[in-house]
Amino acid sequence: MAKAKLQFICQNCGAASPRWQGRCESCGEWNTLVEENAAGGIGGGPARSGRKGRVVPLEPLHGESAEAPRVPTGIAELDRVTGGGFVRGSALLVGGDPGIGKSTLLLQASAALAERGQRVIYISGEEAVAQVRLRAERMGVARAPVALAAETSVEDILTTLEAGPRPALVIVDSVQTLWTEQADSAPGTVTQVRxxxxAMIRYAKQSGATVVLVGHVTKDGQIAGPRVVEHMVDAVLYFEGEGGHHFRILRAVKNRFGATDEIGVFEMTGSGLREVPNPSELFLGERNASSPGAAVFAGMEGTRPVLVEIQALVAPSPLGTPRRAVVGWDSGRLAMVIAVLESHCGVRLGPNDVYLAVAGGLKIAEPAADLAVAAALVSSLSGIALPADCVYFGEVSLSGAVRPVVHAAQRLKEAQKLGFARAVLPAASMDKTTNADPGSQGISQLAELVASIAASGSRPAQKAVPDEPVRRRPTVAEVAD
Known part of the structure; x- marks a missing residue:
C-alpha cells in the first residue's frame, strides 16, 4: 500500500509546503502551517483508479445563447451593482469591515424578495434566530416570509435545503463560521473555508438557487481565507464605508454577469439602509464654496455621474522633507500632478506640505480627477477660492497637456442638474460634446488653468503676528509664473 503523501497548508494564505516550518514563506505569518493529506480529501485530487475517461462533446464557438435569468431584488442600488438582479444558479461573495452593514443589506434584500413571492432562506452562523428577529423588527421587515436558521454544519445546511422546495435565494452569514466533516480543521481556517x-457553490450550480456568502475581511481589506474562493464564485462585492460617515458604497470587483465599475450608494439610518438615488447631493451636502483649496470634480462611477468635492491644503513645511498625505486618491498620481505643476506651470509646491482628501470618504481611481486636483492645489497655494458654480474634469499628461476623457456630456448634464453653470474640461472633449454649456471652458494645457485661477482674483493681505517671522504665501504673479 502506498504511503499517504502529506503536505502543510498555511491557514492564512493557503500556500503549500512539503515540510513543516515555523514561518510561512509566502505571507510571513508564524505558526500557520497545518498538516493535510495531499493524496485525497479537500485540497487533493481524486484517488487513482483504473477508470478510463470519457469523451467530452465539443461545441462550436458561434451559436445562440440565452441571457442569464435574473431575479430582481427590488433594491435599485443592489440591482445596479449586480447587473439587474441575482442570476439563478450563481454564487456571490459579499465582504466588508465588521459592522459596516453587510447583514443589514442582505436582510433587507431577502425581505424584499420574500415579499414578492420568492422563497428565501437566511442562515446565520454568527447570530441566533432571536438576534436576527430583533434586527428585522428594528428595520421594519419582521413580517416578511423569510425562513431563518442558525447553523454552521455544511452537511446539515445542505440536507435542510434539499428537504423542501428549491429556494430562490440562500444567504449564508458567514462563510468563515461554516465547517464540514470532510476537513479535519477548525472553522475559519483555509481548509474549512475552501x-x-x-460545497455551497456546488449546491447553487446543481439546484439553480442563488447563494450569497458573507465573508470577513482582514486588516488589509481583503476577504479572509484563500483567494481561490474569490475565483470560484461568480461575483465578489465589497461593502465599503468610513466609520465617521453615514453613507455606504457597494462596489463589484468581480462579476461574470455584469459590469465591475458600477457602485451602489446607501445611507445608514436607525431603521436600516436607505437608497441614495442621487449621491452627488450627498457628497456635496456640507460644501463650503468660499474656502480656497476646494474643487468640485465631475466623475463617473460606471454609468453613473457623481460630483464630489476634492479638498487640498498646501502649507509651509517645518520639516526637511515635506509631507504628502492623500485620502481617497492615488498618492503616486498626486506626486505626478505636483511634478507637472512645478515643471510646466512654475507653481512651486516642493517646500510645502500637501494634504489632499476626497470629501465624504469616497475613493476615486479615475485619471479624470487630475484637473480638479491641480485646481485645488493652485487654489490652496495662492489663497484664491475657485468659482462656486464650476466643475473640473480632465486627465493631465506628463507634458502638461490636458487629455480628453469619456462621457463628457453626462458629466456636464449632472453638473447642470445640480446648479453648476460652468465647467473646465479638456478642449478635445468640449469639441465632441454637442450640448456643452456656453459657460464651459476648454483648455489644452495645464498652464491655462493656472493662469485663469491667478487672473480670477487676489488673496487679501493678512496681519503678521508680532515678534514672529511671517511665512509669506506666493503672490498671484508668482503662481502664474
Whole structure:
C-alpha cells in the first residue's frame, strides 16, 4: 500500500509546503502551517483508479445563447451593482469591515424578495434566530416570509435545503463560521473555508438557487481565507464605508454577469439602509464654496455621474522633507500632478506640505480627477477660492497637456442638474460634446488653468503676528509664473 503523501497548508494564505516550518514563506505569518493529506480529501485530487475517461462533446464557438435569468431584488442600488438582479444558479461573495452593514443589506434584500413571492432562506452562523428577529423588527421587515436558521454544519445546511422546495435565494452569514466533516480543521481556517464554499457553490450550480456568502475581511481589506474562493464564485462585492460617515458604497470587483465599475450608494439610518438615488447631493451636502483649496470634480462611477468635492491644503513645511498625505486618491498620481505643476506651470509646491482628501470618504481611481486636483492645489497655494458654480474634469499628461476623457456630456448634464453653470474640461472633449454649456471652458494645457485661477482674483493681505517671522504665501504673479 502506498504511503499517504502529506503536505502543510498555511491557514492564512493557503500556500503549500512539503515540510513543516515555523514561518510561512509566502505571507510571513508564524505558526500557520497545518498538516493535510495531499493524496485525497479537500485540497487533493481524486484517488487513482483504473477508470478510463470519457469523451467530452465539443461545441462550436458561434451559436445562440440565452441571457442569464435574473431575479430582481427590488433594491435599485443592489440591482445596479449586480447587473439587474441575482442570476439563478450563481454564487456571490459579499465582504466588508465588521459592522459596516453587510447583514443589514442582505436582510433587507431577502425581505424584499420574500415579499414578492420568492422563497428565501437566511442562515446565520454568527447570530441566533432571536438576534436576527430583533434586527428585522428594528428595520421594519419582521413580517416578511423569510425562513431563518442558525447553523454552521455544511452537511446539515445542505440536507435542510434539499428537504423542501428549491429556494430562490440562500444567504449564508458567514462563510468563515461554516465547517464540514470532510476537513479535519477548525472553522475559519483555509481548509474549512475552501471546503465549505465549494460545497455551497456546488449546491447553487446543481439546484439553480442563488447563494450569497458573507465573508470577513482582514486588516488589509481583503476577504479572509484563500483567494481561490474569490475565483470560484461568480461575483465578489465589497461593502465599503468610513466609520465617521453615514453613507455606504457597494462596489463589484468581480462579476461574470455584469459590469465591475458600477457602485451602489446607501445611507445608514436607525431603521436600516436607505437608497441614495442621487449621491452627488450627498457628497456635496456640507460644501463650503468660499474656502480656497476646494474643487468640485465631475466623475463617473460606471454609468453613473457623481460630483464630489476634492479638498487640498498646501502649507509651509517645518520639516526637511515635506509631507504628502492623500485620502481617497492615488498618492503616486498626486506626486505626478505636483511634478507637472512645478515643471510646466512654475507653481512651486516642493517646500510645502500637501494634504489632499476626497470629501465624504469616497475613493476615486479615475485619471479624470487630475484637473480638479491641480485646481485645488493652485487654489490652496495662492489663497484664491475657485468659482462656486464650476466643475473640473480632465486627465493631465506628463507634458502638461490636458487629455480628453469619456462621457463628457453626462458629466456636464449632472453638473447642470445640480446648479453648476460652468465647467473646465479638456478642449478635445468640449469639441465632441454637442450640448456643452456656453459657460464651459476648454483648455489644452495645464498652464491655462493656472493662469485663469491667478487672473480670477487676489488673496487679501493678512496681519503678521508680532515678534514672529511671517511665512509669506506666493503672490498671484508668482503662481502664474
Amino acid at each position: 471546503a465549505s464554499a465549494q
